[in-house]
Amino acid sequence: MAQALPFLAQNTSAMVQNAPQAVHKVQSEAQTVTTALVSPVRALILTGFGINCEEEFAAAYRLAGAEATVVHLNQVLHGQVSIHDFDILNFPGGFSFGDDLGSGVVLANKLRYRQTAASGRTLLDDIKQFVAAGKFVLGICNGFQVLVKLGLLPNLSGDVRPEVTLTHNTSGRYEDRWVKLRVNPRTQTPFLKGIDTLEVPVRHGEGRLVIPDEAVQQRIEAAGLNCLSYLDANGDGTSVYPFNPNGAALNCAGLTDPTGQVFGLMPHPEAFLSAYNHPDWARRRRAGQTDEEGEGLRIFKNIVAHIAHSRLPHPPSPLSGGEGEPDNSFLVEKPAGDYGTGPTAGIEGRLTADRNNWEEKLKPFGRHMRHHATEAEDVLWQAVRDRQLANVKFRRQHTIGPFTVDFFSPDHQLIVEVDGGVHAETEQAEYDAGRIVELEKLGYQLIRFSNDEVLNSLPSVLQQIQTALTKQTSNPTA
Numbered sequence: 001m002a003q004a005l006p007f008l009a010q011n012t013s014a015m016v017q018n019a020p021q022a023v024h025k026v027q028s029e030a031q032t033v034t035t036a037l038v039s040p041v042r043a044l045i046l047t048g049f050g051i052n053c054e055e056e057f058a059a060a061y062r063l064a065g066a067e068a069t070v071v072h073l074n075q076v077l078h079g080q081v082s083i084h085d086f087d088i089l090n091f092p093g094g095f096s097f098g099d100d101l102g103s104g105v106v107l108a109n110k111l112r113y114r115q116t117a118a119s120g121r122t123l124l125d126d127i128k129q130f131v132a133a134g135k136f137v138l139g140i141c142n143g144f145q146v147l148v149k150l151g152l153l154p155n156l157s158g159d160v161r162p163e164v165t166l167t168h169n170t171s172g173r174y175e176d177r178w179v180k181l182r183v184n185p186r187t188q189t190p191f192l193k194g195i196d197t198l199e200v201p202v203r204h205g206e207g208r209l210v211i212p213d214e215a216v217q218q219r220i221e222a223a224g225l226n227c228l229s230y231l232d233a234n235g236d237g238t239s240v241y242p243f244n245p246n247g248a249a250l251n252c253a254g255l256t257d258p259t260g261q262v263f264g265l266m267p268h269p270e271a272f273l274s275a276y277n278h279p280d281w282a283r284r285r286r287a288g289q290t291d292e293e294g295e296g297l298r299i300f301k302n303i304v305a306h307i308a309h310s311r312l313p314h315p316p317s318p319l320s321g322g323e324g325e326p327d328n329s330f331l332v333e334k335p336a337g338d339y340g341t342g343p344t345a346g347i348e349g350r351l352t353a354d355r356n357n358w359e360e361k362l363k364p365f366g367r368h369m370r371h372h373a374t375e376a377e378d379v380l381w382q383a384v385r386d387r388q389l390a391n392v393k394f395r396r397q398h399t400i401g402p403f404t405v406d407f408f409s410p411d412h413q414l415i416v417e418v419d420g421g422v423h424a425e426t427e428q429a430e431y432d433a434g435r436i437v438e439l440e441k442l443g444y445q446l447i448r449f450s451n452d453e454v455l456n457s458l459p460s461v462l463q464q465i466q467t468a469l470t471k472q473t474s475n476p477t478a
C-alpha cells in the first residue's frame with residue numbers, strides 16, 4: 001500500500017496539470033462569474049501528515065468558480081488560519097499518519113483532542129460551530145474516513161461520536177477501479193442536487209462501511225443519509241464485487257449527516273474533473289460525446305452554486321420605484337401606436353413604449369409579472385439586480401413597444417429572456433420567433449435561457465450575459 005502512494009500522487013496531479021485547454025477555459029469563465037458576484041465562495045482544503053489529494057481538490061473548486069486555499073493542518077491547529085473565514089471545510093484523500101491504527105483514526109483523534117495553544121479549544125469545537133453556522137464539510141476517501149471515525153458522519157445523535165465505521169475491503173486488498181454510483185433520491189444534501197448517477201474512481205484499502213447497530217442502520221435509511229450506493233452493470237444497487245468494491249453495508253459509498261451539510265464519500269469525484277480523466281474518453285469521443293467536463297465536477301459546482309445563491313438577498317422585493325421598475329423617464333410623447341425607435345435614434349433611443357398602451361395594459365401587466373415571477377426569474381433577478389453583474393443596470397418585466405421582456409439593460413440594449421416549458425409549444429414558439437425578429441429589427445440584442453439553465457447553471461448563464469454585454473457596446477444616449 002505504501003508503494004502506491006507516490007504513484008497515486010504523481011499520477012493524479014499530472015492528470016490535473018495536463019487537463020485540456022477547454023477545462024481551463026471553463027475555469028477562467030467560472031472565476032470571472034464568481035468575481036462578478038458579491039464575494040467568492042471560499043473553500044479551505046487541509047493537507048499534511050500524508051494527505052495527498054489536496055491539489056485535485058483545489059482544482060475542483062477552482063473549476064467550479066470558488067476560491068480554494070490549501071493549508072497544512074498545523075496552520076489551523078496553531079491558530080494561524082481560522083476555518084471560520086471559509087464556507088466549505090475539506091478533508092482530502094490520502095494516507096494520513098500512514099493509516100496507522102486504521103485509516104483516518106489518528107487524524108480524527110487529533111481533531112478531537114489536540115487543543116490549540118491559545119484558546120484550549122479543539123478543532124472539533126470549531127468544526128461544530130462551523131456546521132452550526134450553516135457551513136459545509138466535505139471528506140473524500142481518507143477524509144470520509146476521518147469524518148466517520150470522528151463521528152461527524154452520520155451523527156444521528158448530534159453528539160459527534162462514532163456510530164458506524166469504515167474498515168478493510170472484503171477483497172482483503174487495495175482497490176483501484178472505476179465504480180458507478182446512484183444518488184439516493186431522498187438525500188437532502190445540496191452537494192448532490194440534480195445528480196442521478198455518477199461514475200468515479202475508488203482507490204482505497206479500507207472502504208467497507210460497517211454499521212454495527214441495527215437501529216442505527218434503520219435510522220440512516222429512514223433519513224436517506226446513505227446518499228450514494230454502488231451499482232452493478234444493470235444499474236441496480238449491489239453488494240457484488242467488484243461493482244461494490246469493498247462490501248459496504250447498504251451498498252453505501254457515501255453518507256451525509258441529518259443536515260446534509262456534512263458529506264463524505266469513498267470514491268474520488270475530484271479525480272474526474274475533465275472528460276479526459278476517464279479511461280474510456282477516446283471511445284466516448286468517437287461515439288459522439290462532446291462534453292468536456294468530468295462527472296465528478298458536478299458535486300463541486302453544486303455546492304459552490306448553492307452557497308453563491310444563498311448569499312443573494314432573499315426574498316425578492318420588486319418594490320415600486322426600485323431598481324428595475326419601468327419609470328416615466330422612459331416615455332416621450334408620441335402618437336398612440338407608434339411605439340418604436342431603435343437604439344441608434346439619438347435621444348429617442350430611450351423610448352421603449354407607447355404611452356397609452358403602456359399606461360392601460362403594459363404597466364399593470366409588467367407589475368403583475370414582477371409579483372408573479374417564476375423561481376428561475378427570481379434567481380436571475382437576485383443575481384443581476386442592483387448592478388451586481390459587471391456594474392450594469394437591469395430592469396425586469398420591462399416594456400418595449402407592445403412587448404414586455406423579462407430583463408433589460410437600457411445601457412446595453414440587451415434583452416434577457418427566461419423561458420419555462422410553455423415556450424416550447426408550437427403556437428408560443430411561433431409568437432416568440434416573431435417577437436425576436438421585431439425586437440432585433442429595433443436594434444436590441446436578445447438572449448434566452450431555459451428555467452433549468454438558470455436554476456442549475458447560474459454561473460454559466462451569468463457568464464453568457466456578461467459576454468453579450470461586452471458585444472453590445474454601451475449606448476451613450478441611455
Ligand SMILES: NC(=O)CC[C@H](N)C(=O)O
Pocket residue numbers: 092093094095096099103140141142143203204205206207
Ligand atoms: N485514497 C485514499 O484516500 C485512501 C484512503 C486510505 N488510506 C485507504 O487506503 O483506505
